[in-house]
Amino acid sequence: AQTVTQSQPEMSVQEAETVTLSCTYDTSESDYYLFWYKQPPSRQMILVIRQEAYKQQNATENRFSVNFQKAAKSFSLKISDSQLGDAAMYFCAYRSAIDLQGGSEKLVFGKGTKLTVNP
Amino acid sequence: NAGVTQTPKFQVLKTGQSMTLQCAQDMNHEYMSWYRQDPGMGLRLIHYSVGAGITDQGEVPNGYNVSRSTTEDFPLRLLSAAPSQTSVYFCASSYIRGIQAGANVLTFGAGSRLTVL
Numbered sequence: 271a272q273t274v275t276q277s278q279p280e281m282s283v284q285e286a287e288t289v290t291l292s293c294t295y296d297t298s299e300s301d302y303y304l305f306w307y308k309q310p311p312s313r314q315m316i317l318v319i320r321q322e323a324y325k326q327q328n329a330t331e332n333r334f335s336v337n338f339q340k341a342a343k344s345f346s347l348k349i350s351d352s353q354l355g356d357a358a359m360y361f362c363a364y365r366s367a368i369d370l371q372g373g374s375e376k377l378v379f380g381k382g383t384k385l386t387v388n389p
Numbered sequence: 390n391a392g393v394t395q396t397p398k399f400q401v402l403k404t405g406q407s408m409t410l411q412c413a414q415d416m417n418h419e420y421m422s423w424y425r426q427d428p429g430m431g432l433r434l435i436h437y438s439v440g441a442g443i444t445d446q447g448e449v450p451n452g453y454n455v456s457r458s459t460t461e462d463f464p465l466r467l468l469s470a471a472p473s474q475t476s477v478y479f480c481a482s483s484y485i486r487g488i489q490a491g492a493n494v495l496t497f498g499a500g501s502r503l504t505v506l
Contacts, residue, residue, distance in 0.1 A: 279429075305494075315432075315479065315497035361431060375420045375483050376447065377495060379431035 272297045274364050276380035283352045284388050290337075291347045291383045293362030301367035304338070304345045305377070309359040318360070321345065323367075349385075357387045391415050395480050395498035402470045402505045410465040410501050412480030418496070419485040421463035425449065425476040426500075432479065438463055439485060470505045477502050 273296045283289035295304070306318040321329045321338050328336050333353075337346045349356055362380040396411045414421065422437035424447075434447030438457040452474060454466040463482075467474060481495040 274431075313477065313500045315481075315495075315500075317494050320494065375422070375485065375493065375495065376434055376437065377432075379424075379433070381429055381431040 272299075272302075272364050272366065272378050274362050274378050274380040276360075276362055276383050278383045279381070280384045280386070282386040282388060283349070285352055285354060287352055288348060288350045289352055289385065291349075291360050291362075291385065293345045293347070293380055295343050295345065295362075295364050297343065297364065297366070299366055299368060303365045303367065304336075305363040305365070306334070306336070306345075306347045307361045307363060307379075308356075309361065309382075310355075310357070315361075319347065352387050354387050354389060357385055359384050393480055393482055393496050393498035395478075395501050397501060398499065399502050400504070402467075402503065404471060404505060406470050407466070407468050408470065408503075409467075410478055410480075410503070412463045412465065412482075412498060413461050414463075414480075414482045414496070415461065416482065416484075416496065417460060418482035419460070420493075421457065421480065421482045422447070422495075423453070423455065423463070423465045424479045424481065426479060427476050435465065435478075467503075470503075472505045475503060475505045 275294045302323045304321045308316045319331045333350045335348045359382045361382045363377045393414045423435040424432040426432045433449045436455040438444045478501045480498040483493045483495045
């Protein structure tokens, strides 16, 4: 079974600075998808960014970018120019492409990293 | 477009009571699922469905039942609530079909906080 590990339970960053959240995963599969979700105090789960394992290029979405290292099974999230609204729990998640072909969209989540943004 | 709607948002139960968490989506998504979120545990999959009449177990299915009689609805039933089921529950749905089906993103409901005394 796949596992996702977020080794930083909590992180803090100064407003306008850059912060990197770590995520590692364990899988024997070669084709899969990786996601970062944000959960603000409102509790709503919001997709931040996604990465297809077959793509070499790292995904970017405005101030959010990832460092995807397939051989190392690492998928870190970098937030540039941090804003107060970035304060939230961040979850890394894995989805198998094999399960997908069988009709399942199951996500395996890490335990989350709580990000605090200091003014 | 309402997306994924969960009701109720908050519920307090006594041990042994039963209840149903409702989930409805208006996006014609084939896939629907239930997760529970506990402090320090992330989100764990309870049950999922790939279409009407088809359900399957996730990682933590014990104590929960589901059914999928329509594409839109996927209720989660607690038959005899236990304090260990105190949690925040999320319903999520997505398409399965599509050229880039693997890139389909789960749409989450707003969550339901359940407390079992």
